[in-house]
Amino acid sequence: MRINKYFSNLGICSRRETNRLIEEKRVIVNGVLCEPGQWVEEYDDILLDGERVQAREKIYIALNKPVGITCTAAENVKDNIISYMNYGQYIFPVGRLDKESQGLIIMTNDGVLSNKILEADNLHEKEYIVTVDKIINDDFINKMANGVDIGDVITRKCKVNKINDNTFNIVLTQGLNKQIRRMTKAFGYTVIKLERIRIMNIKIDDIPYGKWRKLTFEELEKLKELALYN
Numbered sequence: 001m002r003i004n005k006y007f008s009n010l011g012i013c014s015r016r017e018t019n020r021l022i023e024e025k026r027v028i029v030n031g032v033l034c035e036p037g038q039w040v041e042e043y044d045d046i047l048l049d050g051e052r053v054q055a056r057e058k059i060y061i062a063l064n065k066p067v068g069i070t071c072t073a074a075e076n077v078k079d080n081i082i083s084y085m086n087y088g089q090y091i092f093p094v095g096r097l098d099k100e101s102q103g104l105i106i107m108t109n110d111g112v113l114s115n116k117i118l119e120a121d122n123l124h125e126k127e128y129i130v131t132v133d134k135i136i137n138d139d140f141i142n143k144m145a146n147g148v149d150i151g152d153v154i155t156r157k158c159k160v161n162k163i164n165d166n167t168f169n170i171v172l173t174q175g176l177n178k179q180i181r182r183m184t185k186a187f188g189y190t191v192i193k194l195e196r197i198r199i200m201n202i203k204i205d206d207i208p209y210g211k212w213r214k215l216t217f218e219e220l221e222k223l224k225e226l227a228l229y230n
Helices: 003-009 015-023 081-085 111-118 138-145 179-185 217-229
Strands: 027-029 046-048 060-065 102-108 126-132 159-164 167-172 191-199 212-214
Touching: 003 015, 003 111, 015 027, 060 081, 081 102, 102 111, 111 217, 126 179, 138 159, 138 167, 167 179, 179 191
Parallel strands: 102 191
Antiparallel strands: 027 046, 060 102, 060 212, 126 167, 126 191, 159 167
């Protein structure tokens, strides 16, 4: 794999940060200065600042993201999630949750698990509570559940249940950009609050708004089981 992906998978730094390390001539592969985008193998002798690279301790965090925070690892973006958490070690968000939305986002330095979670064909569930600007009815619920034409694609069928006159629960197995907002807009509704409450087996129940916690051993083992074998 390319050196950038290798460093990310080891939990050392992001792919973009790897480029900076290479440009600063801090990475040596088999006794030779590394080139940007170089292909490497696990058996190669790879040094960073003169020390052999090795996997960092993996970090797994569940964050209740507040509104106004952008899910990006690019620290030059205003109100980015990395600066917000100020965690002190390399982590990145698994997927995204748009700036206007709140709720659960998984933060990690495990590139392999992240990729497995995000693979669309794995049909991993993500659950949301959504409030819209007008009264909803059974027709709206049925149409939302059975695939919505949002312009460039028809969404997958999903689970949708009415909570009250203008709030519903929805479980998706895909992660299109601003998918729920586009789905509701197709029927003339506007989202006024969107909260993600679950990703696969990880729930937001006990995490205060704007706070985070590490995943428990049991949560992590189940998450890996679902991500790697489904």
